[in-house]
Amino acid sequence: MKKLLIICAAILCFQSVTAQAPELMSYQAVIRNASDAILQNTQVGVRISILQGSVTGTSVYTETHTATTNNNGLVTLEIGNGATTDDFSTVDWATGTYYIKSDTDPNGGTNYSISGTSQLLSVPYALYAKNSGSSSSGSSSSSSNGEKGNIGVLASNNAYAYDAETETWFTRSINSTAISLIESQGNIGVLASNNAFAWNDDTNTWYTRSINSTSIDIKGANGNFGVLSSNNAFAFNKETNTWYSQSINSTAISIIVTKDGNVGVLSSNNAYAWNKETNTWYSRSINGTAVSIIDSNGNIGVLASNNAYAWNKETNTWTSRGINSTAIDIIGNSQ
Numbered sequence: 001m002k003k004l005l006i007i008c009a010a011i012l013c014f015q016s017v018t019a020q021a022p023e024l025m026s027y028q029a030v031i032r033n034a035s036d037a038i039l040q041n042t043q044v045g046v047r048i049s050i051l052q053g054s055v056t057g058t059s060v061y062t063e064t065h066t067a068t069t070n071n072n073g074l075v076t077l078e079i080g081n082g083a084t085t086d087d088f089s090t091v092d093w094a095t096g097t098y099y100i101k102s103d104t105d106p107n108g109g110t111n112y113s114i115s116g117t118s119q120l121l122s123v124p125y126a127l128y129a130k131n132s133g134s135s136s137s138g139s140s141s142s143s144s145n146g147e148k149g150n151i152g153v154l155a156s157n158n159a160y161a162y163d164a165e166t167e168t169w170f171t172r173s174i175n176s177t178a179i180s181l182i183e184s185q186g187n188i189g190v191l192a193s194n195n196a197f198a199w200n201d202d203t204n205t206w207y208t209r210s211i212n213s214t215s216i217d218i219k220g221a222n223g224n225f226g227v228l229s230s231n232n233a234f235a236f237n238k239e240t241n242t243w244y245s246q247s248i249n250s251t252a253i254s255i256i257v258t259k260d261g262n263v264g265v266l267s268s269n270n271a272y273a274w275n276k277e278t279n280t281w282y283s284r285s286i287n288g289t290a291v292s293i294i295d296s297n298g299n300i301g302v303l304a305s306n307n308a309y310a311w312n313k314e315t316n317t318w319t320s321r322g323i324n325s326t327a328i329d330i331i332g333n334s335q
């Protein structure tokens with residue numbers, strides 16, 4: 001049976017049509033075969049499960065989809081809009097950690113031949129607020145900074161940043177398909193299919209980085225940004241206004257930005273940490289199946305099926321620990 005590799009990008013986009021929070025999450029996955037070739041324009045069957053607590057946790061919601069990949073092997077789903085007997089609105093996002101498990105049938109049916117699980121590192125803000133009644137942070141199709149009052153807007157061909165101090169809009173043309181928009185301490189980050197953009201509140205300038213492979217995700221913290229594509233990772237430093245790139249030699253999985261602005265990347269065979277102080281990427285090979293990546297006060301932790309790894313931001317060193325039983329979860333201090 002053909003083996004598939006799935007790049008999971010839990011890109012959460014909320015499209016409000018009423019005053020209530022919508023019951024949808026946008027989910028994207030790049031699907032490749034065992035030879036690492038992208039499955040283009042192929043109908044696939046996908047089962048999505050929301051797991052609570054760990055990669056082997058209890059499923060609190062399951063649905064199925066039939067979808068077709070595009071020319072880049074990318075399939076896009078709306079979680080909450082699939083065939084199901086469950087109620088998506090009953091998921092309590094304020095309780096514990098959650099993981100998205102995807103099971104795929106490359107023939108478009110329900111004979112699922114490959115499974116992949118990734119941690120939902122960012123709680124769906126609109127759904128969390130609906131269940132809990134309040135939240136201190138979040139992102140949507142337009143983003144504002146509570147301290148500085150800046151605003152970011154994303155359109156199909158342009159991005160805009162509003163500087164509250166000067167009451168001025170700063171425009172950036174986008175020459176590829178717009179994907180997502182985030183804010184980080186008044187700075188604005190934009191991800192498109194072929195480019196990433198960062199607007200710095202201090203300089204009122206947009207800084208561009210070309211992307212030569214499939215765009216997956218963008219994250220931000222402390223004014224810095226991290227971008228993940230299928231073949232590369234990029235870190236933007238607000239102090240130098242420069243993008244720093246790192247090639248990825250295996251299937252990209254997820255990216256995080258620590259609370260102090262460092263960047264961590266997890267792929268199927270490697271982990272990477274970028275230090276904002278040295279503007280350098282530090283890589284680590286992974287023995288076993290990659291599971292998840294976390295922030296711990298600027299340090300980075302990685303869990304694989306057979307090993308755990310910790311990167312120290314002071315020494316820029318990866319330290320490993322063998323695991324003699326099934327890996328379940330990893331946690332750190334990111335408060």
